[in-house]
Amino acid sequence: KRSELANWLFPSGTDGTIDAIGEGGKGASLAVDKEGTPHLAYYDPGSGDLRYATDDNGKWTTVVVDTEGDVGMAPSVDVSDKGEVLVSYYDASKGDLKLAERLSDSTTWIVSVIDSEGDVGKYSSIKAAADGRLYVAYYDASKKRLKYAVRAAGSWKISGFESEAGSDIGSWPALDLDPDGNAHITYYNATKQDLLHAYQTGPEWKIESVDFA
Numbered sequence: 001k002r003s004e005l006a007n008w009l010f011p012s013g014t015d016g017t018i019d020a021i022g023e024g025g026k027g028a029s030l031a032v033d034k035e036g037t038p039h040l041a042y043y044d045p046g047s048g049d050l051r052y053a054t055d056d057n058g059k060w061t062t063v064v065v066d067t068e069g070d071v072g073m074a075p076s077v078d079v080s081d082k083g084e085v086l087v088s089y090y091d092a093s094k095g096d097l098k099l100a101e102r103l104s105d106s107t108t109w110i111v112s113v114i115d116s117e118g119d120v121g122k123y124s125s126i127k128a129a130a131d132g133r134l135y136v137a138y139y140d141a142s143k144k145r146l147k148y149a150v151r152a153a154g155s156w157k158i159s160g161f162e163s164e165a166g167s168d169i170g171s172w173p174a175l176d177l178d179p180d181g182n183a184h185i186t187y188y189n190a191t192k193q194d195l196l197h198a199y200q201t202g203p204e205w206k207i208e209s210v211d212f213a
Helices: 002-009
Strands: 026-032 038-044 049-056 059-066 071-079 085-091 096-102 109-115 120-128 134-140 145-152 155-160 169-177 183-189 194-201 204-211
Touching: 038 071, 038 085, 049 085, 059 071, 059 096, 059 109, 085 120, 085 134, 096 134, 109 120, 109 145, 109 155, 134 169, 134 183, 145 183
Parallel strands: 026 071, 049 071, 071 120, 096 120, 120 169, 145 169
Antiparallel strands: 026 038, 038 049, 049 059, 071 085, 085 096, 096 109, 120 134, 134 145, 145 155, 169 183, 183 194, 194 204
16 A cells, blocks of 8 residues: 555656755645646745746646746745736845746746835735636735735735734735635734634625634
8 A cells, every 4th residue: 555655646757856956845835727737836945046847748847937036935826717827926135025927828937026015925825816816915024914915907906904003913824715706814913823814795804813822
């Protein structure tokens, strides 16, 4: 049984390695598209680069997506219904939240800045909606709060969650959408050591404690 498990995990003739260049693989994020193809975004701390890998007909291919400064920490990846690969990640050199996107019929990555106000994006979570909108939840280290960005028709709308003075909330966010298109975000309250859940009900947000000390 142990041998059967190994064969299932690692294709014949390989040791299961996806990327052996540099120190790639730290903080990897995985998304599987509707065709069943896996997509990985990850950080190479040795070079300070954002890297990407996908399984192309049984063979992993890897590329460097962004090399400008120390970039790629804590990436989050998703694939739209159109096959667009979308990665949100942190630019540690500038303290910015960035987006890398690749269209389904292209091998070229387009890199842009989502938010550069303060030190933002060290932790982020991205989700592509069926209607073409793009959602990102992320941590604002300058104001120690959760932020939320939505891209519609090419423009970003950014908002911040209010927090009590002296509190530190919003790290380690995880974002998803329900069947009605409402966003749900879980995140950490470092001040109270609580896990929180924020969810949309129309234009309003409701927040509840999931697990608290």
